[in-house]
Amino acid sequence: MRLGARRDTSDQVSLRCADRRGDPVLTGRTAGPPPSRAGGVARHHPKERHTVPTTTDKTRLKELNGALRAKAAELDTISASFTVEDGGVTVSAEKAAAFRKALGEAQEIKQLITDLEGAANVHAFLNEPTSQPFAPQDAALAAHLASQVKSLGQQFLDSDEFKGLKAAGFRGSFDQMVTIDGAALDQLGRKDVFSRSAGTAGVLGFGTPEHLDIVPRAVRPGRIRDLFPSQTTTANILYGVRVTGFTNAAAIVPERAMEVPPGGTAAVEVYARAPQSQLTFKTVTYPVAEIATTLPIHKNTLADEPRLRDIIDSELVDGVKMTEDNEILYGAGGDEKITGIVNTQGVQTYAQADTDKQSAAIRRAATRAVLAFYPPSGIVLHPFDFEDLELETDGQGAYRVAVNVAIGAQKVVWRLAVVDSMAINQGKFLVGSFGLGARLYDREQVSVQVSTENRDNFERGVVTMRGSERIGLEVPRPESFVYGTFKAH
Numbered sequence: 001m002r003l004g005a006r007r008d009t010s011d012q013v014s015l016r017c018a019d020r021r022g023d024p025v026l027t028g029r030t031a032g033p034p035p036s037r038a039g040g041v042a043r044h045h046p047k048e049r050h051t052v053p054t055t056t057d058k059t060r061l062k063e064l065n066g067a068l069r070a071k072a073a074e075l076d077t078i079s080a081s082f083t084v085e086d087g088g089v090t091v092s093a094e095k096a097a098a099f100r101k102a103l104g105e106a107q108e109i110k111q112l113i114t115d116l117e118g119a120a121n122v123h124a125f126l127n128e129p130t131s132q133p134f135a136p137q138d139a140a141l142a143a144h145l146a147s148q149v150k151s152l153g154q155q156f157l158d159s160d161e162f163k164g165l166k167a168a169g170f171r172g173s174f175d176q177m178v179t180i181d182g183a184a185l186d187q188l189g190r191k192d193v194f195s196r197s198a199g200t201a202g203v204l205g206f207g208t209p210e211h212l213d214i215v216p217r218a219v220r221p222g223r224i225r226d227l228f229p230s231q232t233t234t235a236n237i238l239y240g241v242r243v244t245g246f247t248n249a250a251a252i253v254p255e256r257a258m259e260v261p262p263g264g265t266a267a268v269e270v271y272a273r274a275p276q277s278q279l280t281f282k283t284v285t286y287p288v289a290e291i292a293t294t295l296p297i298h299k300n301t302l303a304d305e306p307r308l309r310d311i312i313d314s315e316l317v318d319g320v321k322m323t324e325d326n327e328i329l330y331g332a333g334g335d336e337k338i339t340g341i342v343n344t345q346g347v348q349t350y351a352q353a354d355t356d357k358q359s360a361a362i363r364r365a366a367t368r369a370v371l372a373f374y375p376p377s378g379i380v381l382h383p384f385d386f387e388d389l390e391l392e393t394d395g396q397g398a399y400r401v402a403v404n405v406a407i408g409a410q411k412v413v414w415r416l417a418v419v420d421s422m423a424i425n426q427g428k429f430l431v432g433s434f435g436l437g438a439r440l441y442d443r444e445q446v447s448v449q450v451s452t453e454n455r456d457n458f459e460r461g462v463v464t465m466r467g468s469e470r471i472g473l474e475v476p477r478p479e480s481f482v483y484g485t486f487k488a489h
Contacts, residue, residue: 061120064113071106078102154309220318222421224325227378227434233441238286238472244346245280284476287336288443291327292468293319299461302450316467317446325423328440328473329380329430338473341430341438346478348372352487358389359401363414365431365482374433374480378417381429385486386420389413429484437480443470 078099083090091099257272295315301307326340333339341347348368352361362379369376381389392400401413411418416431424430432438446469451457454464475481 058120061113061116064109064116068106068109068113071102071109074102075099075106157309220322220325220422222325222383222419222423223321224328224380224419224421224423225440226419227380227417228438228440229435231439231441233288233443233472235472236288236443238288238441238474240284240286240474240476242282242284242346242476242478243279244282245278247278249275249277251275286472286474287338288441288470288472289327289331289336289338290444290468290470291320291323292466293323295465295467296454296457296462297465299452299463302463312448312465312467316448316465320446320467320469322423324469324471325421327471329423331473338471339475340473341432341475341478341481342483344475344478344481348479348482350482350484352485354487357392357400358385358486359392359413361484361486362389362429362431365429365484366414366416368482369432369437369480372477372479374437374477376416376431376433376480376482377436378419378434379413379429379431380424381418381420382424382426383420383422384426385429386411386418388486388489427486427488429486430481431484432481433477437477438473438475441472441474443472445469 078095081091081095251274253272253274255272256269258267259270259273260267261270293316295311297308297311301311327338329340329342331338331340331343333343350361350365350368352358353364356364366376390399390401394400411420446467449466449468450463451466452463457464
């Protein structure tokens with residue numbers, strides 16, 4: 001059986017049943033040298049790709065599509081002679097045999113078309129270069145990441161207000177604030193190993209070199225706010241209610257009970273009364289406090305954008321955030337000041353027992369928080385104390401915390417997130433329900449202002465940069481926190 005057409009060119013295509021199983025085989029002869037027969041096996045070079053012409057394949061696909069259309073027309077012609085009447089089909093034996101033969105040939109052609117299309121994909125793969133140029137891809141990725149998250153300093157430099165001030169020779173005042181959201185700000189304190197290595201200073205990129213005149217100061221790692229969910233407020237004062245006492249009188253109540261009515265002398269059967277519990281509240285106000293700092297710099301520094309960006313990110317922003325950590329823990333309260341968690345009345349205390357390890361002391365303190373019906377969610381430790389905790393060993397010298405209560409590189413102890421910060425005093429730790437027992441609110445996120453209108457700035461060619469934020473801390477359930485003390489070494 002032969003299908004298709006035969007051409008008087010160097011390229012030939014024909015269809016034939018090559019074996020007894022009826023599997024269709026595509027045969028053809030293409031222009032060019034014959035394939036290698038050395039050793040009976042074609043040689044394969046895994047590191048090389050040869051360009052393979054696909055013109056022949058396209059021509060064959062075109063011919064096969066034409067043959068398939070012809071077979072489809074033949075099937076239509078044969079099926080038109082079928083007689084359908086009384087719910088049955090009448091067809092002669094010759095027509096039925098011809099229809100089955102044409103259908104089989106059409107299916108063979110269709111399968112060959114599918115196979116040739118697969119071969120075309122192989123040719124396309126062979127025509128591709130052996131390696132991809134990754135440098136442009138890396139540059140595009142770095143640019144994309146940098147555009148997604150910018151530091152506060154970079155946002156300041158990109159603002160229209162700063163560009164206008166720069167165009168005016170840095171004369172006048174910069175009254176417009178530039179802010180950054182808390183999620184992006186958290187990234188400022190974490191130096192990326194790719195973008196910060198080898199003297200580079202890109203933000204969340206992959207190593208775009210910038211030659212700076214100064215080395216930026218390293219920011220303090222560990223933020224207490226990382227333990228809090230992000231919440232905002234538009235109020236200047238937060239009003240809350242603190243539960244100071246609770247007496248639970250809940251009990252099983254029968255449907256009927258004997259009770260002496262008011263003014264009566266004998267008990268009568270009445271509907272039972274549920275016992276009354278007691279709950280004591282205290283109205284508490286929490287101020288929204290401003291944390292701010294100023295920094296005088298020469299106007300020439302404003303023109304040096306890389307230095308200016310590092311000053312904003314490393315000095316202004318980190319300075320505000322360091323004070324924020326201290327206030328969350330140890331704020332003195334009063335007037336418009338924040339009352340820190342440790343100084344809030346009702347916070348529990350715990351001292352490590354002489355026979356306990358530090359890890360055991362933390363676990364026992366966490367139990368105190370659980371007994372207040374608020375399961376703890378985080379721990380604040382000094383870096384030295386966290387070091388001692390991770391270096392605890394058992395009787396065989398094996399590290400206890402790394403095996404039993406810590407998970408990989410994630411700072412987790414007893415299933416609680418850990419923030420190791422120098423904001424907390426060495427020898428102390430805080431365990432509690434962050435986000436429930438205490439809530440942190442952002443009234444104004446970190447912002448930067450620049451102005452020459454300060455003292456004799458204009459005469460000295462100096463500008464004043466001001467970084468500030470406004471936050472509020474609410475501690476509605478102080479008993480959900482335990483302020484612990486480690487024993488002296």
